[in-house]
Amino acid sequence: GNSVTQMEGPVTLSEEAFLTINCTYTATGYPSLFWYVQYPGEGLQLLLKATKADDKGSNKGFEATYRKETTSFHLEKGSVQVSDSAVYFCALSDSGGYQKVTFGIGTKLQVIP
Amino acid sequence: DAGVTQSPTHLIKTRGQQVTLRCSPKSGHDTVSWYQQALGQGPQFIFQYYEEEERQRGNFPDRFSGHQFPNYSSELNVNALLLGDSALYLCASSRDRRYGYTFGSGTRLTVV
Numbered sequence: 384g385n386s387v388t389q390m391e392g393p394v395t396l397s398e399e400a401f402l403t404i405n406c407t408y409t410a411t412g413y414p415s416l417f418w419y420v421q422y423p424g425e426g427l428q429l430l431l432k433a434t435k436a437d438d439k440g441s442n443k444g445f446e447a448t449y450r451k452e453t454t455s456f457h458l459e460k461g462s463v464q465v466s467d468s469a470v471y472f473c474a475l476s477d478s479g480g481y482q483k484v485t486f487g488i489g490t491k492l493q494v495i496p
Numbered sequence: 497d498a499g500v501t502q503s504p505t506h507l508i509k510t511r512g513q514q515v516t517l518r519c520s521p522k523s524g525h526d527t528v529s530w531y532q533q534a535l536g537q538g539p540q541f542i543f544q545y546y547e548e549e550e551r552q553r554g555n556f557p558d559r560f561s562g563h564q565f566p567n568y569s570s571e572l573n574v575n576a577l578l579l580g581d582s583a584l585y586l587c588a589s590s591r592d593r594r595y596g597y598t599f600g601s602g603t604r605l606t607v608v
Contacts, residue, residue: 387538417596426500426586426601427539472538476596483529483552484588484597486538 385410389473389487396463396494404458404490406447406473414475416440416449416456417484421470430458430471463494500600502587508606509577515605517572521589522598527551528570529597530562531586539586545570574605582607 390405408414415434419427431440436451445460456473473487501520509515521528527546531539541554545564564570568589574581584604588597 415596419596419599427588427597427599429596429598432596483541483544483554485541486531488538489536 385414385475385477385485387473387475387485387487389490391488391490392470393491393493396492398465398494398496399462400494402458402460402463402467402492404471404473404492406456406458406487408454408456408473408475410454410475410477410485412477413451414477416447417474417476418445418447418456418458419472419474419486421472421489423469427472463492465494465496468492468494500587500589500598502585502600502603504603505601506604506606508608511577511579511607513577514573514575515577517574517585517587517603517605519570519572519587519589519600521568521570521587525589525591525598526568527590528564528568529588529590530570530572531588532556533584533586533602535583542572577607579607581605 386409388407417432418430420430431442433440433449439448447458470489470491472489476484503518529544530542533539543553544551548564559575561573584602586602587600590597
């Protein structure tokens, strides 16, 4: 079955540091890939997406590139802010007609001033 | 344009009771999925509804059941509640897998 593996957290960074959260996946076919963010006490918000190999998703300074050869979709941001503190989930949607989404365990990011 | 609306936001139930959670999808979305998110974990897929039919189901027991109405809204029912059912229950709607889901804020269920 499909699976998503994320780096274990928590990740603690100083403000303006560079962020990388690793994500690799296992899936058949050509899944769509997503990063979701969850702020404390809230539901999930779609941060960015990529639907085919070599696509780059980007939003709010975050970006991730769909790498089919390494089955990866690492999240990066050049300069994090305190307001970026949240839990980040890597996810995939299978390539069939259905839209089931499989999530990783989530990586908690804490940005300190 | 309202996003996904879930009710109630919080709920406390006693072990053995039954609970119904409700979800109204985002306008224009026809597919509704339910997820269970235990504390410190990623969301786990419960099931998905499309055209009032359960289209896919995750590894959850039959105590978990659902329904989708003609207006695309949905209910999640859980019977014979266990302490382990305590979690955040998320509803998500979509119209096309390529665009991802829109999630509601969830219902926090506590079973005591």
